[in-house]
Amino acid sequence: MTAAVVLVLGVATLVVVLGAFVVTARQGRVPAPMPPLPPEEPEAAPVRVPAPAADYFDPRTIKVGDTVHIQGVKSRAIGALHLSRQGDQWTEYLLDEGVRRYQWLSVEERRGPAEGEPLHLEVMLWTQVPTQGMVPAKHMLIMEGVEFFPVERGTVAFRSEGMTGQPDRGLLDFAHYRAADGRLLSFERVQGGQWSAFYTRPLTPGSIRVERIP
Numbered sequence: 500m501t502a503a504v505v506l507v508l509g510v511a512t513l514v515v516v517l518g519a520f521v522v523t524a525r526q527g528r529v530p531a532p533m534p535p536l537p538p539e540e541p542e543a544a545p546v547r548v549p550a551p552a553a554d555y556f557d558p559r560t561i562k563v564g565d566t567v568h569i570q571g572v573k574s575r576a577i578g579a580l581h582l583s584r585q586g587d588q589w590t591e592y593l594l595d596e597g598v599r600r601y602q603w604l605s606v607e608e609r610r611g612p613a614e615g616e617p618l619h620l621e622v623m624l625w626t627q628v629p630t631q632g633m634v635p636a637k638h639m640l641i642m643e644g645v646e647f648f649p650v651e652r653g654t655v656a657f658r659s660e661g662m663t664g665q666p667d668r669g670l671l672d673f674a675h676y677r678a679a680d681g682r683l684l685s686f687e688r689v690q691g692g693q694w695s696a697f698y699t700r701p702l703t704p705g706s707i708r709v710e711r712i713p
Contacts, residue, residue, distance in 0.1 A: 555704045558606045558622050561592055563661040566710035567604070569624065569702065572596065576604075578661035582671065584653065591625075593663050602626050603697065622707070625685065625697040634694055635674035635686040642696070647676035647684045654690075665689055 561567065565576045574594035581590050589607030596602070603625040608618045633640065639648050652674040659665050669689050676684040683699035 556707055556709060558604070558707050559590075559620070561590075561604075561606070561709060562711075563592075567592070567594060568708040568710070569594075569604070570706050574602070576661075578659065578663035580663055580665065580671075581658045581660065582655045583657075584655040593661075622702045623683075623699050624702055625699050628684075628696050628698055630686075630694060630696040633696065635676075640676065642684055645678050645680075645682065647678050647682075649674065650677050651675045 561576055563576050563579050567574050567576055574596045576592045577595045578593040579590055580593075582588065587607075589605060591603050591605045594602045594604055605621075605623045605625065607621050607623075609621045610618055628642070633642070635649075635652065637649060637652075639646055641647070653672075655671050655673065657665070657669060657671050659667050666689065672688050672690060674686045676686075678684070685697045685699055686694045687697070688694045
Protein backbone atom coordinates (compact mmCIF):
# COMPACT_ATOMS: atom_id res chain seq x y z
CA MET A 500 0.00 0.00 0.00
CA THR A 501 2.73 2.37 0.95
CA ALA A 502 4.78 1.39 -2.14
CA ALA A 503 1.78 2.02 -4.38
CA VAL A 504 1.30 5.50 -2.91
CA VAL A 505 4.97 6.31 -3.38
CA LEU A 506 4.82 5.12 -6.99
CA VAL A 507 1.74 7.25 -7.69
CA LEU A 508 3.37 10.35 -6.14
CA GLY A 509 6.51 9.76 -8.20
CA VAL A 510 4.53 9.51 -11.42
CA ALA A 511 2.59 12.68 -10.57
CA THR A 512 5.79 14.54 -9.83
CA LEU A 513 7.27 13.41 -13.15
CA VAL A 514 4.13 14.60 -15.01
CA VAL A 515 4.35 18.03 -13.34
CA VAL A 516 8.04 18.38 -14.19
CA LEU A 517 7.49 17.32 -17.82
CA GLY A 518 4.54 19.73 -18.13
CA ALA A 519 6.61 22.61 -16.80
CA PHE A 520 9.40 21.75 -19.25
CA VAL A 521 7.00 21.67 -22.19
CA VAL A 522 5.49 25.03 -21.22
CA THR A 523 8.94 26.55 -20.81
CA ALA A 524 10.06 25.17 -24.18
CA ARG A 525 6.97 26.53 -25.94
CA GLN A 526 7.50 29.93 -24.38
CA GLY A 527 11.05 29.87 -25.61
CA ARG A 528 9.86 29.36 -29.19
CA VAL A 529 7.66 32.45 -29.20
CA PRO A 530 9.43 34.86 -31.58
CA ALA A 531 10.59 38.09 -30.09
CA PRO A 532 8.67 41.13 -31.30
CA MET A 533 10.19 42.72 -34.45
CA PRO A 534 11.74 46.11 -33.94
CA PRO A 535 9.58 48.85 -35.45
CA LEU A 536 10.47 49.77 -39.03
CA PRO A 537 11.86 53.23 -39.56
CA PRO A 538 9.24 55.64 -40.90
CA GLU A 539 9.22 55.91 -44.67
CA GLU A 540 10.51 59.16 -46.00
CA PRO A 541 7.86 61.06 -47.96
CA GLU A 542 8.37 61.08 -51.70
CA ALA A 543 9.79 64.30 -53.02
CA ALA A 544 7.23 66.48 -54.73
CA PRO A 545 7.69 66.63 -58.51
CA VAL A 546 9.54 69.71 -59.70
CA ARG A 547 7.32 71.78 -61.96
CA VAL A 548 9.24 73.54 -64.68
CA PRO A 549 7.30 76.45 -66.18
CA ALA A 550 6.53 76.05 -69.85
CA PRO A 551 8.60 78.30 -72.10
CA ALA A 552 6.84 81.42 -73.27
CA ALA A 553 5.55 81.33 -76.82
CA ASP A 554 7.89 83.00 -79.24
CA TYR A 555 5.41 85.55 -80.58
CA PHE A 556 6.21 88.92 -82.04
CA ASP A 557 5.58 91.72 -79.57
CA PRO A 558 3.32 94.25 -81.36
CA ARG A 559 4.32 96.94 -78.84
CA THR A 560 7.62 97.19 -80.74
CA ILE A 561 6.03 98.21 -84.07
CA LYS A 562 7.54 101.40 -85.49
CA VAL A 563 6.25 103.82 -88.09
CA GLY A 564 7.61 102.63 -91.44
CA ASP A 565 7.47 98.92 -90.61
CA THR A 566 5.77 96.48 -92.97
CA VAL A 567 3.14 94.61 -90.98
CA HIS A 568 1.65 91.24 -91.93
CA ILE A 569 -1.69 90.48 -90.25
CA GLN A 570 -3.29 87.12 -91.06
CA GLY A 571 -1.70 87.09 -94.49
CA VAL A 572 -2.52 90.72 -95.36
CA LYS A 573 0.48 93.01 -95.94
CA SER A 574 0.29 96.64 -94.83
CA ARG A 575 2.63 99.47 -93.97
CA ALA A 576 2.51 101.41 -90.73
CA ILE A 577 2.43 104.99 -92.01
CA GLY A 578 1.53 106.72 -88.75
CA ALA A 579 0.69 106.29 -85.10
CA LEU A 580 -1.39 107.93 -82.40
CA HIS A 581 0.09 107.72 -78.92
CA LEU A 582 -2.82 108.01 -76.50
CA SER A 583 -3.07 108.47 -72.74
CA ARG A 584 -5.92 108.55 -70.25
CA GLN A 585 -5.76 108.61 -66.45
CA GLY A 586 -2.25 107.16 -66.41
CA ASP A 587 -2.92 104.47 -69.05
CA GLN A 588 -1.01 104.70 -72.32
CA TRP A 589 -1.39 102.82 -75.59
CA THR A 590 -0.76 103.21 -79.32
CA GLU A 591 -2.88 103.00 -82.46
CA TYR A 592 -1.04 102.43 -85.75
CA LEU A 593 -2.47 103.54 -89.09
CA LEU A 594 -1.95 100.72 -91.60
CA ASP A 595 -2.01 101.30 -95.37
CA GLU A 596 -2.65 98.25 -97.56
CA GLY A 597 -1.66 100.22 -100.66
CA VAL A 598 -5.11 100.17 -102.30
CA ARG A 599 -6.61 103.18 -100.53
CA ARG A 600 -7.75 100.91 -97.71
CA TYR A 601 -6.72 101.90 -94.22
CA GLN A 602 -7.08 100.18 -90.88
CA TRP A 603 -6.06 101.03 -87.35
CA LEU A 604 -4.19 98.58 -85.16
CA SER A 605 -4.44 99.32 -81.43
CA VAL A 606 -1.99 97.81 -78.94
CA GLU A 607 -2.80 98.28 -75.27
CA GLU A 608 -1.97 96.74 -71.91
CA ARG A 609 -5.25 96.46 -70.03
CA ARG A 610 -6.08 95.58 -66.46
CA GLY A 611 -8.24 92.55 -65.73
CA PRO A 612 -11.86 93.03 -64.60
CA ALA A 613 -11.08 91.91 -61.03
CA GLU A 614 -8.84 93.82 -58.64
CA GLY A 615 -5.31 92.47 -58.48
CA GLU A 616 -5.41 90.69 -61.85
CA PRO A 617 -2.25 91.15 -63.94
CA LEU A 618 -2.15 93.28 -67.05
CA HIS A 619 -2.85 91.58 -70.36
CA LEU A 620 -2.06 92.69 -73.88
CA GLU A 621 -5.04 93.57 -76.05
CA VAL A 622 -4.50 93.92 -79.80
CA MET A 623 -7.44 95.07 -81.92
CA LEU A 624 -7.87 95.69 -85.65
CA TRP A 625 -10.24 98.53 -86.56
CA THR A 626 -11.97 98.78 -89.95
CA GLN A 627 -13.89 101.95 -90.81
CA VAL A 628 -17.59 101.67 -91.68
CA PRO A 629 -19.90 104.36 -93.06
CA THR A 630 -21.82 106.17 -90.33
CA GLN A 631 -24.37 107.87 -92.60
CA GLY A 632 -24.44 110.83 -90.23
CA MET A 633 -24.94 108.72 -87.09
CA VAL A 634 -23.69 109.94 -83.74
CA PRO A 635 -22.95 107.77 -80.69
CA ALA A 636 -25.97 107.73 -78.41
CA LYS A 637 -25.97 106.75 -74.74
CA HIS A 638 -28.43 103.95 -75.46
CA MET A 639 -28.65 101.05 -77.91
CA LEU A 640 -28.10 101.83 -81.59
CA ILE A 641 -28.47 99.78 -84.76
CA MET A 642 -25.69 99.56 -87.33
CA GLU A 643 -26.30 97.54 -90.51
CA GLY A 644 -29.19 95.76 -88.86
CA VAL A 645 -27.24 94.74 -85.72
CA GLU A 646 -28.07 96.05 -82.24
CA PHE A 647 -25.10 97.48 -80.32
CA PHE A 648 -25.17 98.44 -76.66
CA PRO A 649 -22.90 101.06 -75.00
CA VAL A 650 -20.02 99.77 -72.86
CA GLU A 651 -17.59 102.70 -72.46
CA ARG A 652 -17.09 106.30 -73.51
CA GLY A 653 -14.71 109.11 -72.64
CA THR A 654 -11.92 111.38 -73.87
CA VAL A 655 -8.20 110.71 -74.32
CA ALA A 656 -5.20 112.89 -75.11
CA PHE A 657 -3.13 111.99 -78.18
CA ARG A 658 0.15 112.77 -79.90
CA SER A 659 0.59 112.06 -83.62
CA GLU A 660 3.59 110.46 -85.32
CA GLY A 661 3.99 110.13 -89.08
CA MET A 662 0.94 110.35 -91.35
CA THR A 663 -2.34 110.10 -89.43
CA GLY A 664 -4.50 112.87 -90.86
CA GLN A 665 -4.79 114.28 -87.33
CA PRO A 666 -3.21 117.30 -85.60
CA ASP A 667 0.13 116.88 -83.85
CA ARG A 668 -1.64 116.90 -80.48
CA GLY A 669 -5.20 117.07 -79.26
CA LEU A 670 -8.10 115.37 -77.55
CA LEU A 671 -10.03 112.42 -78.93
CA ASP A 672 -13.59 111.50 -77.90
CA PHE A 673 -14.63 107.85 -78.13
CA ALA A 674 -17.67 105.64 -77.52
CA HIS A 675 -17.51 101.83 -77.55
CA TYR A 676 -20.42 99.46 -78.16
CA ARG A 677 -20.87 95.69 -78.12
CA ALA A 678 -23.40 93.42 -79.85
CA ALA A 679 -24.94 90.31 -78.32
CA ASP A 680 -22.71 88.12 -80.52
CA GLY A 681 -19.54 89.83 -79.23
CA ARG A 682 -18.96 92.17 -82.17
CA LEU A 683 -17.53 95.56 -81.27
CA LEU A 684 -18.29 99.00 -82.66
CA SER A 685 -16.45 102.20 -81.86
CA PHE A 686 -17.03 105.88 -82.63
CA GLU A 687 -14.14 108.34 -82.51
CA ARG A 688 -13.61 112.00 -83.30
CA VAL A 689 -11.02 114.65 -82.70
CA GLN A 690 -12.76 117.29 -80.62
CA GLY A 691 -14.37 119.75 -83.00
CA GLY A 692 -14.44 117.22 -85.85
CA GLN A 693 -16.91 114.67 -87.18
CA TRP A 694 -17.53 111.18 -85.84
CA SER A 695 -16.05 108.13 -87.56
CA ALA A 696 -17.19 104.56 -86.87
CA PHE A 697 -15.14 101.37 -86.87
CA TYR A 698 -15.82 97.68 -86.49
CA THR A 699 -13.32 96.11 -84.16
CA ARG A 700 -12.04 92.57 -83.74
CA PRO A 701 -9.31 91.16 -81.48
CA LEU A 702 -6.24 89.49 -82.97
CA THR A 703 -4.86 86.21 -81.66
CA PRO A 704 -1.20 85.81 -80.56
CA GLY A 705 1.07 84.97 -83.44
CA SER A 706 -1.16 86.57 -86.09
CA ILE A 707 1.19 89.56 -86.55
CA ARG A 708 4.54 89.54 -88.30
CA VAL A 709 6.74 92.56 -89.06
CA GLU A 710 9.44 93.40 -91.58
CA ARG A 711 11.78 96.05 -90.28
CA ILE A 712 12.78 99.03 -92.36
CA PRO A 713 16.48 98.94 -93.34
